[in-house]
Amino acid sequence: xxxxxxxxxxxxxxxxxxxxxxxxxxxxxxxxxxxxxxxxxxxxxxxxxxxxxxxxxxxxxxxxxxxxxxxxxxxxxxxxxxxxxxxxxxxxxxxxxxxxxxxxxxxxxxxxxxxxxxxxxxxxxxxxxxxxxxxxxxxxxxxxxxxxxxxxxxxxxxxxxxxxxxxxxxxxxxxxxxxxxxxxxxxxxxxxxxxxxxxxxxxxxxxxxxxxxxxxxxxxxxxxxxxxxxxxxxxxxxxxxxxxxxxxxxxxxxxxxxxxxxxxxxxxxxxxxxxxxxxxxxxxxxxxxxxxxxxxxxxxxxxxxxxxxxxxxxxxxxxxxxxxxxxxxxxxxxxxxxxxxxxxxxxxxxxxxxxxxxxxxxxxxxxxxxxxxxxxx
Numbered sequence: 001x002x003x004x005x006x007x008x009x010x011x012x013x014x015x016x017x018x019x020x021x022x023x024x025x026x027x028x029x030x031x032x033x034x035x036x037x038x039x040x041x042x043x044x045x046x047x048x049x050x051x052x053x054x055x056x057x058x059x060x061x062x063x064x065x066x067x068x069x070x071x072x073x074x075x076x077x078x079x080x081x082x083x084x085x086x087x088x089x090x091x092x093x094x095x096x097x098x099x100x101x102x103x104x105x106x107x108x109x110x111x112x113x114x115x116x117x118x119x120x121x122x123x124x125x126x127x128x129x130x131x132x133x134x135x136x137x138x139x140x141x142x143x144x145x146x147x148x149x150x151x152x153x154x155x156x157x158x159x160x161x162x163x164x165x166x167x168x169x170x171x172x173x174x175x176x177x178x179x180x181x182x183x184x185x186x187x188x189x190x191x192x193x194x195x196x197x198x199x200x201x202x203x204x205x206x207x208x209x210x211x212x213x214x215x216x217x218x219x220x221x222x223x224x225x226x227x228x229x230x231x232x233x234x235x236x237x238x239x240x241x242x243x244x245x246x247x248x249x250x251x252x253x254x255x256x257x258x259x260x261x262x263x264x265x266x267x268x269x270x271x272x273x274x275x276x277x278x279x280x281x282x283x284x285x286x287x288x289x290x291x292x293x294x295x296x297x298x299x300x301x302x303x304x305x306x307x308x309x310x311x312x313x314x315x316x317x318x319x320x321x322x323x324x325x326x327x328x329x330x331x332x333x334x335x336x337x338x339x340x341x342x343x344x345x346x347x348x349x350x351x352x353x354x355x356x357x358x359x360x361x362x363x364x365x366x367x368x369x370x371x372x373x374x375x376x377x
Contacts, residue, residue: 006036100148125161
């Protein structure tokens with residue numbers, strides 16, 4: 001099984017916190033879409049005939065391209081890859097792009113899951129983040145999606161903004177729960193270098209996130225959604241029973257995936273590749289029937305570290321038996337030795353063969369996983 005990720009790099013405007021590759025212009029849209037269709041053909045052998053389980057339109061803002069363009073992309077994928085029975089096709093969408101016509105057209109094109117970038121239902125938070133929608137549009141977009149037959153909906157939230165009060169954060173979650181949203185992704189605000197947010201904080205134009213409040217909100221997030229029957233299946237992801245993001249779960253389980261579009265990443269079990277982060281260069285390269293990839297051949301230590309890093313963040317955990325069979329006895333001994341102190345501090349739990357983070361450990365996930373890494377070969 002494998003997945004396909006399509007990076008649609010266009011936005012109406014650049015959000016202050018975002019460090020993903022995107023451009024706030026649609027001027028190169030048609031040339032880009034022609035190039036993307038051509039790349040699908042060029043990359044036809046990358047997944048070596050594996051059956052496509054998931055397709056994900058990310059960005060950028062994929063909801064800016066038309067349903068006919070989405071349909072054309074999907075038709076081409078089905079011609080080139082084994083994707084007739086794809087079980088999950090996700091479209092990331094902004095609230096201000098969601099209306100009844102678009103929702104109906106997306107469904108006809110084959111989209112069966114929406115990931116809506118709400119971030120907050122409060123106008124003050126949205127202004128701080130530089131979002132283009134307001135709180136009323138956010139709530140209306142979710143209700144419209146549900147009313148028009150999208151039962152598999154995920155909402156994205158951000159917490160950690162200085163504008164976000166305890167009351168508003170609880171209200172954000174309460175609205176999602178009361179609407180019966182099956183999947184919630186919630187991310188702590190990170191100030192990335194060279195973003196608009198970083199510049200404004202550095203110049204003292206706005207206040208940055210408060211670490212203590214961010215930790216407090218994460219604790220509340222786990223408690224609140226846990227009490228509402230949401231499964232905390234990955235550090236930033238919660239769902240009602242069985243409603244995991246199949247596409248993202250495949251990343252965390254180490255499945256192969258093909259990334260199409262500028263800056264998109266691909267993985268085939270032994271190496272990682274990523275496309276050039278420039279629309280103009282991407283179009284020029286595709287036009288000459290060649291692609292320029294950055295490629296990293298993973299060493300055994302890197303594979304071990306990636307397995308530990310992604311697995312420990314999920315409910316599926318790290319399997320000592322898998323480490324032993326895949327990476328050898330010395331790697332298994334290394335893990336057992338390093339993880340012992342986290343078992344004693346109850347930051348890591350073990351059940352039979354599987355090691356997972358406790359609620360306490362999830363607060364220090366990055367620190368713990370880094371301490372369990374092997375030194376590079």
